[in-house]
Amino acid sequence: MRELLTQSVLTALIAGAMLAMVPIMFAALGESISEQAGVLNVGLEGMMLFGAYAGFNGALYLHTSWLGLLCGALGGILASLVMVVMCVHMKLDQIVVGVALFLFAEGVTSLLHGAQFGNDYPRIDGTGEVDVPLLHDIPVVGESVFHQHPIVYVGIALVFAVQWMLRRTSIGLSLRAAGETPAALDAAGVDVTRTRTAAVMACGALAGVGGAYLAIVGAGSFTPMMTQGSGFMAIVLAMLARGKVLWVIAMSFLFGVSLSISTALQLAGITISTDVVQMLPYVTVIVVLILFARRSYLPSALAVPYFRGER
Amino acid sequence: MSATVQADPPVQSPPAPPRLPRRVEVLAQAVLPVALSILASGVLLAVLGRDPFSFYGDILDNGLLTGFGLQQSIVRVATLLLIAGGLIVAFRANLWNLGGDGQWLLAAAFVAGLAPKVVDAVGRTPGLALMLVLGCVIGAAWTVVPAFLKAVYGVNEIIATLMMNFIGINLANILVKGPFLTDLPGVPRTDILPLPQRLPLIGGSQVHVGIVIAVGMMLLIHFGMTRTPLGLRLRVLGANPRAAVHLGLRPKRLTFVAFAASGALIGLSAAVSMLGDWGSFRADFNPAYGFLMVPLVFLARMNALGTMALVALFAVIQIGGDTATRKADLPADFILVLVGLLLFFMAITEYYRLRRERRLALSTAAPADLLSEAASDA
Numbered sequence: 001m002r003e004l005l006t007q008s009v010l011t012a013l014i015a016g017a018m019l020a021m022v023p024i025m026f027a028a029l030g031e032s033i034s035e036q037a038g039v040l041n042v043g044l045e046g047m048m049l050f051g052a053y054a055g056f057n058g059a060l061y062l063h064t065s066w067l068g069l070l071c072g073a074l075g076g077i078l079a080s081l082v083m084v085v086m087c088v089h090m091k092l093d094q095i096v097v098g099v100a101l102f103l104f105a106e107g108v109t110s111l112l113h114g115a116q117f118g119n120d121y122p123r124i125d126g127t128g129e130v131d132v133p134l135l136h137d138i139p140v141v142g143e144s145v146f147h148q149h150p151i152v153y154v155g156i157a158l159v160f161a162v163q164w165m166l167r168r169t170s171i172g173l174s175l176r177a178a179g180e181t182p183a184a185l186d187a188a189g190v191d192v193t194r195t196r197t198a199a200v201m202a203c204g205a206l207a208g209v210g211g212a213y214l215a216i217v218g219a220g221s222f223t224p225m226m227t228q229g230s231g232f233m234a235i236v237l238a239m240l241a242r243g244k245v246l247w248v249i250a251m252s253f254l255f256g257v258s259l260s261i262s263t264a265l266q267l268a269g270i271t272i273s274t275d276v277v278q279m280l281p282y283v284t285v286i287v288v289l290i291l292f293a294r295r296s297y298l299p300s301a302l303a304v305p306y307f308r309g310e311r
Numbered sequence: 312m313s314a315t316v317q318a319d320p321p322v323q324s325p326p327a328p329p330r331l332p333r334r335v336e337v338l339a340q341a342v343l344p345v346a347l348s349i350l351a352s353g354v355l356l357a358v359l360g361r362d363p364f365s366f367y368g369d370i371l372d373n374g375l376l377t378g379f380g381l382q383q384s385i386v387r388v389a390t391l392l393l394i395a396g397g398l399i400v401a402f403r404a405n406l407w408n409l410g411g412d413g414q415w416l417l418a419a420a421f422v423a424g425l426a427p428k429v430v431d432a433v434g435r436t437p438g439l440a441l442m443l444v445l446g447c448v449i450g451a452a453w454t455v456v457p458a459f460l461k462a463v464y465g466v467n468e469i470i471a472t473l474m475m476n477f478i479g480i481n482l483a484n485i486l487v488k489g490p491f492l493t494d495l496p497g498v499p500r501t502d503i504l505p506l507p508q509r510l511p512l513i514g515g516s517q518v519h520v521g522i523v524i525a526v527g528m529m530l531l532i533h534f535g536m537t538r539t540p541l542g543l544r545l546r547v548l549g550a551n552p553r554a555a556v557h558l559g560l561r562p563k564r565l566t567f568v569a570f571a572a573s574g575a576l577i578g579l580s581a582a583v584s585m586l587g588d589w590g591s592f593r594a595d596f597n598p599a600y601g602f603l604m605v606p607l608v609f610l611a612r613m614n615a616l617g618t619m620a621l622v623a624l625f626a627v628i629q630i631g632g633d634t635a636t637r638k639a640d641l642p643a644d645f646i647l648v649l650v651g652l653l654l655f656f657m658a659i660t661e662y663y664r665l666r667r668e669r670r671l672a673l674s675t676a677a678p679a680d681l682l683s684e685a686a687s688d689a
Contacts, residue, residue, distance in 0.1 A: 086658065086659070090659070090662050091662075092658045093658065096605075096609050096610060096658050097658055099606045100652075103647045103654070104647065104651025104652065105651075106644060106647050107651060108648050110645075110647075111359070111641065111642060111648060114641065114642040115359050224642065232473060239467065275481045275482075275484040275488065276485060278477075279477070279482065282475075282477040282478045283478060285474050286471070286474050286475065286478065290460065
């Protein structure tokens with residue numbers, strides 16, 4: 001046990017966990033906003049892929065990771081417009097459109113990447129991690145937590161900002177009303193369609209940044225289907241967080257740990273099947289659900305399109 | 312059926328708005344989205360410098376028109392139909408079983424892992440029958456936890472089935488790399504079931520009896536859902552759980568039944584696929600059929616017969632697309648673009664159909680209704 005907890009192993013574990021956590025955290029934050037407003041974004045993974053593709057190209061051609069992340073956000077917003085038009089405005093089924101968006105995004109990004117680079121996978125160098133002054137000198141956490149691309153800290157700050165916005169501002173109140181009782185929001189004179197549109201676009205932007213982080217900082221390159229289900233993980237996290245978005249940080253870190261634990265254990269000389277390790281976060285969730293079996297509360301108008309004047 | 316309705320003279324004929332004959336409308340509903348998605352992906356192909364006509368020609372040739380392609384497509388239909396049937400049962404009861412892939416892969420791993428030994432020990436026919444049952448049992452077993460959480464604690468089944476989905480995918484890999492691992496060199500896989508011991512083929516073709524099982528099951532589901540008390544109970548549960556309680560139904564038990572039936576059909580699909588076409592389970596194999604069938608089933612409005620048509624179309628695109636993308640030097644993922652667009656256009660067509668129906672209902676409604684409708688629209 002002593003050898004297991006050496007500095008290098010712990011550092012690798014936490015650094016790896018942070019790397020795996022950030023995309024999920026961004027996406028789950030976006031999904032939380034969207035779910036609170038009553039739109040279940042099954043296409044979240046597609047938005048992340050669009051963000052990853054756009055972000056990678058932005059960083060490759062514009063040579064800065066920040067512009068890359070911005071492109072990622074724009075890519076995510078572009079993908080979210082599909083949800084906006086088809087689900088919020090045309091009121092089509094959210095699950096059907098979400099699945100279609102996911103499949104379409106998988107296909108299109110892989111196709112574009114193939115047409116652009118063939119079988120080459122160009123890499124981006126210098127992804128722009130910075131050391132936080134002073135804190136960086138702390139052992140273990142210094143090299144892992146405080147040696148990150150600044151967007152990571154922006155992301156954590158955003159989670160707190162969204163928590164405050166949802167609980168303490170009238171915009172947050174409108175968003176939650178759009179998910180609970182859209183008719184009441186409508187009667188109060190706030191446009192339900194516009195509120196949900198804003199929520200879905202914010203979700204797209206955040207998922208796009210998450211995807212872009214994965215491509216630019218995480219991998220340094222784009223590979224087709226590189227999100228590998230993290231969008232779906234994020235959907236589940238958002239559902240479990242039940243609108244209390246601070247939980248998103250803790251839970252995505254937990255997922256990050258379980259995703260990076262096999263690499264860290266290999267450093268410590270222990271080989272454990274990645275299949276077992278990858279399974280752990282899901283087993284944890286199921287066990288928690290069985291033991292505590294709290295009603296997983298979801299907004300009552302989730303995935304229900306709003307028609308004016310219909311009861 | 313619609314023709315007889317059409318033949319009845321209208322009792323009172325208000326000045327009906329011009330409407331297309333019902334049959335034409337149904338046909339347009341089916342053909343329009345397909346045509347639009349083919350057109351849109353054709354434009355994309357042309358932009359990428361490929362000849363769309365030869366691409367689509369290849370899909371048709373290799374998926375439908377050559378004997379080999381047609382047989383492959385039929386074999387694929389068998390697998391997909393059983394999954395779709397499983398989803399119909401759950402969706403009709405308003406239970407979102409999104410864990411189909413985990414159920415499918417886990418059942419596939421068990422069946423492929425045990426089949427060679429069991430068939431050797433008890434003979435071909437009883438062995439295969441036993442394995443089909445095993446597939447059903449494993450698939451159903453993997454739905455028990457979500458069903459329990461939903462029925463007893465009201466935990467949202469989307470969360471639970473997605474979690475069990477990922478666990479099932481990993482567990483299948485653990486099984487294949489562990490207890491079921493073959494001695495053969497190459498990628499980790501189960502022992503291979505020899506060709507003569509697989510599901511019997513129909514006539515002299517390469518199509519195994521899976522298609523008969525699948526179509527039979529679909530007809531059974533259609534009949535069961537529309538003509539039996541259990542089907543009615545499930546549909547009541549799906550439409551209005553509170554009404555179900557008031558009618559004296561037992562929603563908890565029905566939730567378990569619907570989930571188990573759904574998982575069993577998906578597990579049966581895995582067994583048919585392993586015993587009929589693959590014969591062995593490779594590690595990290597995940598065709599994601601369960602996920603792909605969700606929107607198709609939904610667009611067919613959970614109707615078993617409509618689903619059969621959509622699944623057939625999908626299978627042809629998948630099988631033909633394999634060869635077509637390789638010939639055009641495109642990533643195989645291009646087919647996902649085509650399928651994604653197809654789903655988008657189907658959803659949009661559905662939107663216009665519903666809007667048209669609303670309008671028709673409006674224009675034939677009594678003036679008083681019209682007034683109130685106008686008032687609420689304003």
